[in-house]
Amino acid sequence: MRIGLGFDSHAFKEGVPLVIGGLKIDHPEGLAGHSDGDLLLHAITDALLGAVSAGDIGTFFPPTDPKWKGADSTLFLETAIEEVALAGYKIVNLDCVLIMHRPKIVPLAEKLRASVADLLGIDIKDVSLKGKTPEGLQQDGTAVAHVVVLLESIKLPGEHKKLAVHAEAPSDAEIDGVVGSLVRDSHDISALGRKVPAFDPGDDLT
Ligand code: MG
Numbered sequence: 001m002r003i004g005l006g007f008d009s010h011a012f013k014e015g016v017p018l019v020i021g022g023l024k025i026d027h028p029e030g031l032a033g034h035s036d037g038d039l040l041l042h043a044i045t046d047a048l049l050g051a052v053s054a055g056d057i058g059t060f061f062p063p064t065d066p067k068w069k070g071a072d073s074t075l076f077l078e079t080a081i082e083e084v085a086l087a088g089y090k091i092v093n094l095d096c097v098l099i100m101h102r103p104k105i106v107p108l109a110e111k112l113r114a115s116v117a118d119l120l121g122i123d124i125k126d127v128s129l130k131g132k133t134p135e136g137l138q139q140d141g142t143a144v145a146h147v148v149v150l151l152e153s154i155k156l157p158g159e160h161k162k163l164a165v166h167a168e169a170p171s172d173a174e175i176d177g178v179v180g181s182l183v184r185d186s187h188d189i190s191a192l193g194r195k196v197p198a199f200d201p202g203d204d205l206t
Helices: 039-051 074-086 106-120 159-165 172-186
Strands: 002-014 018-020 023-025 029-031 089-099 127-132 142-153
Touching: 002 039, 018 029, 023 106, 039 074, 039 089, 039 106, 039 142, 074 089, 074 106, 089 106, 106 127
Parallel strands: 089 127
Antiparallel strands: 002 029, 002 142, 018 023, 089 142
C-alpha cells in the first residue's frame, strides 16, 4: 500500500466561474488560477502523483506553459490516474478537506463526492469530503484543499506465486510468462474502472 498527500489553495476572484471537484457551482466568485482553479481536483491530482512518487501537478502541467491556461482540471486528474495505474496501483479511498468561507460546502458535499468518485471511477463510499470554515485564519478570500489518498497494489496473476513456492529455479518460459503479465498488468488501467477516455492531446484546451 502507498499513501499520498495533496494540498492546494486559490484566491477567490469575481467574474470567473467557480469549479470544484469538476462541478460548476453557482456562486458570485470563482477561483483565480492558470487553469480552471479547481483546487479539489488539483489537490487530488497531487495526492495521487505523490503516492507513486511521480512528482506533482507542476511537473506535468507547468503554469508557465500557455497551453494549460483555463484548462479543464479533469485532464490533470486523468494523467494522475494513469500514473497510478502505470505504477501498478489502484485507489482504496481518499479523504478530502475543503476550507472556505463561502460557499458552504456541507450542502454541496454529496454532489461533490459523487462527481469525484465518478471522475476517479471509484465508489462514492470511498470518497470522504469535509467542509470547514477558516475560523481565525483571516483567509476568507482564499479556498484551501487538503487530500489524503490510499493506494493498494493491483493484484498480480497467480503465475508470480508459482515462482515463490518453486523448490527449483523457474524455467525461462515461466519467467517470460511472469514478466509478460507484469508488463501487461502495469499498463492495464481497467482495474480502476475508468469511464472517460484518455486525454486527446489534440484537444483545444484554451
Ligand atoms: Mg491549483
